[in-house]
Amino acid sequence: MRTWSIPALTVLCLSGAGMIGGTAILLGALFLHNAPSNALSQEYRQQLDGLVYPEFEQNWKLFAPNPLQQNITVDARVQTIADDGEVHTRDWVGLSVQDAAAIRHNPAPSHVDQNMLRRAWDFYESSHPAEDGAVPGQRGKLAEEYLKRIALQRFGRTAGGERILQIQFRSAAKAVPPPAWSTEEPGESTPYKELPWWPVNEDDYRGLL
Amino acid sequence: MSGTATEPAADAAPVRPEPAPTRFERLFDAFTGTVFGRHQAAVVRIGFGLAWLGFLLREWPNRRVLYGDRSPWSADLSDTLLSATHAFTVLSWSDGRLWFETVYHLGILAALLMVLGWRTRASAVLFAVTVLSLQNRNVLVGDGGDNVVHLMAMYLVLVRSGLVWSLDARRRARRADPAAPAAPVGELRAVRDALVTMLHNCGMVIIAAQVVLIYSTAGWYKVQGSRWQDGTALHYPLRLDYFTPWPELSALLGSSLLVTFVLSYGTVILQVAFPFTLANRRLKNALLALMIAEHCAIAVVLGLPFFSLAMIAADLVFLPTAFLVRVGTLCRPAAGRLRAAVRLPATRPPSP
Structure with a gap:
């Protein structure tokens, strides 16, 4: 693979860490948003809603727990x-x-x-x-x-x-x-x-x- | 990298052996230098482009009632709700019909460009902007299909979905001279490429995780439902007026105890099990095929073709690369014939 200079390596490591961190936070928030209300999601309700609403809102309880009857x-x-x-x-x-x-x-x-x-x-x-x-x-x-x-x-x-x-x-x-x-x-x-x-x-x- | 014994010792100075890369270095190289799932990214792009294109064309006669100047969800009502939710839509910039028509038709264009893979990154941005703008103008007419298109439109901005099966790829292949050696890439350019690749890899993880979340949520909440437990759940949607375009077909499907039970239990098992089968390629592929088949049935029986198309497009992210490449090869002659047919008139001599 390529040998990077120190400044290039710094840029890559910092932005890589940022992207991985951002991905982890987003997926964690989406998990808690989809999971039943729990101790963790209640504790961080505000931060969670701030991230998920309005654009990442989702509801996959399709016909669940019971279909409309x-x-x-x-x-x-x-x-x-x-x-x-x-x-x-x-x-x-x-x-x-x-x-x-x-x-x-x-x-x-x-x-x-x-x-x-x-x-x-x-x-x-x-x-x-x-x-x-x-x-x-x-x-x-x-x-x-x-x-x-x-x-x-x-x-x-x-x-x-x-x-x-x-x-x-x-x-x-x-x-x-x-x-x-x-x-x-x-x-x-x-x-x-x-x-x-x-x-x-x-x-x-x-x-x- | 690793010098072999047969290499001629041309240089007088002995080459200092490079230390073997550490585990971190290998991971770093893969993360910054390998575009994972380029075929899957392309097929998801094409799938969502088709789903949204089909939807926009189908709703073309109703576009003003759904999202435009004739909507019962008037611009005033929409603005009031938007000021509370802060959802993004360029349609709130102006209530005029011209602006609405421009955005709707740009949406059709963006969806078409996504299918074709023309200037893919720019098209993906336009696609995301138009999808969000139209849907957020009236969030009260959407269903699960719109929800998944909304999310994937944003995620598709992150990934390099135009590397294969796109006009971009064709243009790059034409421009590149296979005889010439690859030009050395400057570091600034290399850093940019690595950043884009990292973003792509994160985007693919998000897309895959989102699909897993959809099925897990759908499955685990069903487990708690008494109708799914007693095996009659499927009977009920088949009797809802809003989801029975073919009542005779629905009645036939729901009339058998065994069919209703097997499909009800099968759906729950499929959805709950899916994330765990990702560890086993064969099992995962078998479940994927079943899920795609179930969505095809839902498209017809419940009258939800665009919802089903969007869900199938999302499923495609888990198809194996070898399968995708084989399908791509099979499609090539057909694509060539199509191109030839389209170009035919141009090759004819001009009539006198």
Whole structure:
């Protein structure tokens, strides 16, 4: 191999040590980020998060510890106002049913159909505490606006020729029945839960249509 | 280095025998002078280039709704979240449509250049910038496939992935005159090469470790799940509306007790065992083949082709060099035919 001069050797050794150290620190942090919360990762929580977020974030609990065992349905309906000022409440529209129809027999489903509404609903649920009357934080407000805009992009500005005034969501979880050979009882299904009506403004449509 | 007895003693002065290199010196020489896994780096580059290129082309009609000016995740919403997460995206520089279209199409170009290996390092930087920019503009539409592309795009900046199977390699081979002796390399240039090689070797360790982390995490968390323990886990995803593009196929697959059990247990065993099989080449290769096959099935059955393509691209880092070289040799005639076909019109005489 090559014989290096002393300055060259110094540069190589220092940068080599730096690279190996950096690699070790990154991999250590990624290990702790993926491992269950433990004594070490709790002790160094701040440094760990500073390194991993935002760009090295990862979640490989794919279908783990248990796969999702419910089909979650999200529907929306709108209230419209006629020219004479009369307000009509329209029928429920199945938004996730639309997604499922777009995915069916599609070899390469789009993220628009497979992920957008599904993950927006997850985001809404995770940012809204279960207890009644709790005020959503900043993320909760983002989630509400996002969800509203996803639905409005599908509804448009009008329904039945009348301007949309308000929008409401509801959601239910239907348990996937256990396999035919299983003696188990089917899991828990939850009935429809309705969210409050949210007003719709022109601002909500910015860029959508 | 080591003088042999047959060497003619041309010089009058006897050559002072060099001391045998120490263990540290050998490791140092390998770390600074050997580009480990150049074929694996190239195949990972091509794999992720293809996966992201395919994704961007498939979503081309929906690009403005996913990441652009028509997105329900508006620029305002995105900016609010970004100010909390500090994620990198050049798309926050301007909300204009022109800027978005430029970035999206640069992304397509970067992915194509990664596949071809043209100015590979610069292309890898452009690839990473465009992947991060698009994904961070709307993190709420991604899945595991986007996550692995995001990470690997950053790691691919570190490695020398254009040494083989690239336009760069072809250009270098043409330029080099095999008859001429290798020109002596100045020390400054040699230091630069050594630094780049060290960075590459660290990058390859990171890529390999990342893949191991993915499978270990996926496997070890499944072990704790009651559905994986009772062997019915596979039944459930096959009945989710969002992951059943072919309900008849899913129902067929999930209808058999034995198939469901074997695939559920097999998946967990595969994922948990994989890191430990790296010590044994044959076993590792067998598991790798099974994993690639499983991802091919996931692509079709669960309707996740780009997720699967990205995972397969990540798996490729563990393919044995001999196998890759053999595949490369097999591909050469096909590549030559393709080139000939593409060039054909140019060789025709101009029509009058």
